[in-house]
Amino acid sequence: MSYTELKRAAYEANMELNRRKLVVYNFGNVSAIDRAKGVIAIKPSGVPYADMAAQDMVVVDLENRLVEGKLKPSSDTKTHTHLYRHFDNIGGVTHTHSTYATAWAQTQLDIPCFGTTHADFVYGDIPCTAVMSDEQIQRDYEEETGVQITECFKNRKPDESPMVIVAGHGPFTWGKDAAKAVYHAVILEEIAHMAYVTKSLRPGIGSLKQAIIDKHYLRKHGKNAYYGQT
Numbered sequence: 001m002s003y004t005e006l007k008r009a010a011y012e013a014n015m016e017l018n019r020r021k022l023v024v025y026n027f028g029n030v031s032a033i034d035r036a037k038g039v040i041a042i043k044p045s046g047v048p049y050a051d052m053a054a055q056d057m058v059v060v061d062l063e064n065r066l067v068e069g070k071l072k073p074s075s076d077t078k079t080h081t082h083l084y085r086h087f088d089n090i091g092g093v094t095h096t097h098s099t100y101a102t103a104w105a106q107t108q109l110d111i112p113c114f115g116t117t118h119a120d121f122v123y124g125d126i127p128c129t130a131v132m133s134d135e136q137i138q139r140d141y142e143e144e145t146g147v148q149i150t151e152c153f154k155n156r157k158p159d160e161s162p163m164v165i166v167a168g169h170g171p172f173t174w175g176k177d178a179a180k181a182v183y184h185a186v187i188l189e190e191i192a193h194m195a196y197v198t199k200s201l202r203p204g205i206g207s208l209k210q211a212i213i214d215k216h217y218l219r220k221h222g223k224n225a226y227y228g229q230t
Contacts, residue, residue, distance in 0.1 A: 013178035032178035044071035082146025092178030100192035
């Protein structure tokens with residue numbers, strides 16, 4: 001069975017992450033899934049972006065068993081597969097340590113919706129997970145990182161917030177495919193930067209009024225959406 005196209009999609013998404021300057025050296029990773037085959041392609045662990053080629057992408061199944069590849073998969077693979085198993089509609093996952101999104105993760109605070117730029121992409125605050133417990137750390141750290149995220153989304157829809165910040169760690173984003181997951185990583189970093197500047201200028205500022213949040217999110221994503229050409 002050939003995984004050439006899947007590996008190419010994962011490779012191109014990883015290289016776009018690098019082009020967008022959301023990663024330093026070998027930080028970060030992107031995966032792409034083939035739902036029909038039940039496998040993902042993901043960046044190999046610890047390999048600098050400058051040294052990677054499409055054939056270096058590693059294919060594993062959703063139980064983290066190696067299917068194809070000569071290199072070890074990303075150390076975050078179990079987080080990716082956990083998300084694919086729990087979020088049925090996603091086709092790609094991205095993880096970075098981008099500066100502003102990671103800074104918010106380190107504060108252990110949600111990113112409030114201060115303005116319409118944020119509301120165009122996320123319905124409400126961008127959530128921050130709970131801090132991982134000692135018991136979770138001692139179990140399977142990367143799998144438990146996925147648990148942190150899915151627990152955070154028990155009362156949220158992953159389609160309405162295709163991004164999260166993991167407390168003390170950094171951001172994860174997802175989308176219909178790997179390219180869209182990277183797109184959301186770029187958007188998250190920009191929103192996190194804007195939120196930081198907003199809080200710096202006016203520390204006591206509250207969230208944008210709900211009626212404006214509703215208007216901006218729903219005009220792009222609601223059942224009667226009218227933004228764009230489709």
